[in-house]
Structures are given as C-alpha cells and as structure tokens.
Amino acid sequence: MAGSVLLAAAGLKADQVATVALVAGWSGSHLFLIAQIAFELLLGLWLLSGAYPRQARGAAIFCFVAFAGFSLAKGLAGRTSCGCFGNLEVSPWWSLSLNVALVAALMRCHAERPSTWDFSPRRRLLLMSVAACISIGVPAAMAMSRNPPATLTEDGQIVGYGGFVVLEPEKWLGRRFPLLPWIDVGPHLGEGEWLVLLYHHDCGKCQELLPRYYKAGTTGSKRNGPGVALIEIPPYAAPAPGDFHAVLPGRLLDKAQWIVRTPVEVRLSAGFVASVATPGQ
Numbered sequence: 001m002a003g004s005v006l007l008a009a010a011g012l013k014a015d016q017v018a019t020v021a022l023v024a025g026w027s028g029s030h031l032f033l034i035a036q037i038a039f040e041l042l043l044g045l046w047l048l049s050g051a052y053p054r055q056a057r058g059a060a061i062f063c064f065v066a067f068a069g070f071s072l073a074k075g076l077a078g079r080t081s082c083g084c085f086g087n088l089e090v091s092p093w094w095s096l097s098l099n100v101a102l103v104a105a106l107m108r109c110h111a112e113r114p115s116t117w118d119f120s121p122r123r124r125l126l127l128m129s130v131a132a133c134i135s136i137g138v139p140a141a142m143a144m145s146r147n148p149p150a151t152l153t154e155d156g157q158i159v160g161y162g163g164f165v166v167l168e169p170e171k172w173l174g175r176r177f178p179l180l181p182w183i184d185v186g187p188h189l190g191e192g193e194w195l196v197l198l199y200h201h202d203c204g205k206c207q208e209l210l211p212r213y214y215k216a217g218t219t220g221s222k223r224n225g226p227g228v229a230l231i232e233i234p235p236y237a238a239p240a241p242g243d244f245h246a247v248l249p250g251r252l253l254d255k256a257q258w259i260v261r262t263p264v265e266v267r268l269s270a271g272f273v274a275s276v277a278t279p280g281q
Helices: 002-017 029-048 052-078 094-106 120-144 202-220
Strands: 165-168 191-201 228-232 247-251 258-259 265-267 272-277
Touching: 002 052, 029 052, 052 094, 052 265, 120 272, 191 202, 202 228, 202 247
Parallel strands: 165 258, 191 228, 228 247
Antiparallel strands: 191 265, 265 272
C-alpha cells in the first residue's frame, strides 16, 4: 500500500513538472520536484520489491512522518491543496490523515530480516528498477528543466512554448498593462483609474486580503476614487458571483497556464501601470 501511494504521487508530480511551470524559489522549482519524484520512485519500488524489509520500513516511516508534517503546515496555512499529488488537488487534512494512517500501519508491520545476502529475484528486480529510473529519469529531467516557459511581451503577445506563461509584474511599471488582452474585463481596465488585484482562489493570503479590497471599492465609489477590480487567475474556484457590489470581478482567460506568485496589486491609469505591489508581505 505505502509503495503504491509513493509511485502514484511520483507519477502525478511528473505530470506536473512536464505540463506546468512553477513559481520561483527552491520549494517550487522543477529541480526540487524532480528530486522528490526520484526519491518517491526509488522508495516506492524498494517497498514493493520486499528487499531489506527492516531498512525499507524505517525509511518509509521517516518519509511519511515528514509528509504528515508538511501536510499539517499546509492545512494550518489555509491551503486548499497539499500539492503532494501534482495537479490533482487534495485537501491537506485528507493528506495528513492518509500519512498518519500509513505511519501507523508501517509501525504495526513487523519486517523479517532476510536470511541471506545473495542477489535474490526481489533484489535483482530492485536493482534493475533503480537502473531503469536513472537511465530514463536523468535525461528526461534534464530535458524538462531545459524547457523554458513562455513570457508576455509589452503589447500582450505570448512568446515561447511549453503551454505556460510566467508573469513578471516587476517589469510592468510605466508600461501598458500587458494582461489587458487576456482579461475578460480588459476593455474596462484600459480606461480610467483602477486598483487591480490578481489572486488565486487557493491562496490563503489572497483570501485574507479580499475583504479589504471589497471595502476599498465601496469607499472609492463614494469618494469618486479609483475603481477596484478583482481578477481571478485560473484554475477557477467556481463560477464568478453575479453581485460584487462596488468592485469589478474578472478572470484571466484560461488560454494559457499563467504562473505568478499572488497576491499582486497593480494600479492602472488609462491602461498604464502606475505601481506594482505585493500586499500583505
């Protein structure tokens, strides 16, 4: 069971690395995920092979205890997905329960010491699996890590390949807002004064800040201040509510996989970026 869970997690992470660009930082980099994939593959195959059962059991207990701590931290931070299974969104609390259950099962399992140290069929299978992972995985990892994401030009054109676009808000200052062609309410944002918040539905910090922007929209409408627009980045949580009162709801079109660390606040004047900030940080 534990080995199968590890192999499934590794496969889903491999799909994520191949199809989605990740945010900057060591915990969200392709290389870090590739290292996780290799570790989960090797440990999962080791557990399924049955070779050196006591050592494998100890390594698995240590692994799932660490995974449980990671899931707990994600849950306490308000994340809606633990990130353990790639693009598949799984609640951190569900993942925590699974990891605790696996630890309990492994601790109740009494592994027997192998009677010989020769190359039994199970050990030969383990060695062959390791060799296959190294011979196939290393070139694949190098190829994936060298596949650069696309970028957005000043006039909103996507340049590059890979199915995902990395946004660089720090380069927008003083220029026309390059996302205007890709936002469903872009024509409205190209005129007048606007305070725009780019957010993800599963971003805990974004959810904390949204009430502040609702209030700013109400205040701005009374004082003839800038309009407030809340732009959701896909994947979307649910259909957009019909009544946002004094704020303008919008969505970044899902024509590409947009990669940006949220929340991002952008002040617009006649479609040009007057300031860029990361609120709450």
